[in-house]
Amino acid sequence: MSVDPAAHEGPEHLCLDATPLIHFNNKGHLDTLAALVGDPTFTPEYILEQEIRAPMQTGAGLFRKNSAILAAPWLFGASLDDDAGVERVARLKRRLGGSPRENLGEAHVLALAERHGWTVVMEDEGGRLAAADAGDGPVVPTVYMVTLLAVGAGFGVISTTEAWAVHKAIEDERRRSILRTERADKRIFDRCVATFAKLDGKTEPWPEVLARGRTLDDLIVLERRAG
């Protein structure tokens, strides 16, 4: 079943980069991701084909799990087939650099989010910088995976316990988040969740609140700096 992205425009709709899809899934938490992001949620067709399906078809170890992502009923592929869309992807790819295929997923995510006004869940730093750069197309709101989890817990979409468990499972392997997984980090996470909980009812509803983007990330960063 396909869904027309044009019928689901606006910041209350999320577009996922490959990283959250792969890491939530690899740790067995695709259901948690589904609960957080809602239906429909989008990701570029490029990511589904090149970063999810193609590795899976190699039959190698962990990639076999990717079938769960392809089967997720709430996740829909979107693409930009017109000239303007292709050109925008190409420009973003040029900005993000890397080898010919590197960063193409991020370029597609950002181009799609620009066009449809979506909020993006993305870890890639180059991609996030491009998303925040008003001088290079519209600003695209982005949040980290840990922010998605903490705000989701604050707004009661999932429990704080579940949110931390997922963050810990992913971050213990990735070790690249703005928040680590030590005991002190857990206290910081809890404080952030408490602050986000106070926003519930006073600001945009879930998941539209995520369109506040990096301000939500920054709250976690500043809370961490406060120790």
Next chain:
Amino acid sequence: MQNGAGEPWRVGERGARALRSELGLGDAPIDIRDVIGRRGVQLAIQEFPPDWGDGRYLKKGNRHLILLNASVGDANRARFTAAHELGHHELHQDNREVVVYIDTDIHAQRRNNAEREANAFAAHLLAPAEALRRDLHGIPGKEITPEKVVELTIRYGMSYEALVYRVHNAGVISATTRNRLLEGGRGRVRELQALFSSRDDDAFFLTPQLPAEYRAAALKLYEERYITLERLAEMLRTSVEEAADFAHKVGLERERGLEPDEAAVAELRALAEGNAD
């Protein structure tokens, strides 16, 4: 008893004395890394094949690099090579845009004056004659033991043989004592070194090190988000996890490319607390 004499030896000694004087080092043992850094020279250590040799000194314009091979010899040898290459930097500057000195065997008999000068410079810089005389003052030559020499090798960061030759060339011991100490130390140096604690910088000289300026530039690119963590890892010749840990340790958190917008966060907090306008 000033052995090793000759013009190259004097040139090297004068250069080392001048540098020690300029940097206010007196005749105390030095950290050669610090001295190299204070002269505006970058120091890098990489694992090259043994036939690559001991080290290189490279100058391009106003940029200077000492490159050492971590695969050759031990920390003492690497330290001496570092001092030798610094000797090229101090003694052999000219107006050429690009200068390269290749040292495949730092301890080989050198006919080339520049190499002999650099060796003399290194020996004087690492272990000044005055300091050695003071260290061995009142000890008759025949009573100087290999243990005492090993103690000095650790103080000055030189190999056993280099130190024995150094005290001889500095006129502190006779050729007879030199030969006795060389014979007495043969095959025993490691055993004797175990009696003393090693130098703090030994591990440094045996571990690949990128130039500090290069590392700082890579981190700056990462901080400003021109490169990803993966590219940073590639540039630092390490794993992504280690690059992340490195950035973390130097207080470089990934969000600093886009500094947190404190005003926006304060506004959000105010909204959460119900204090918003």
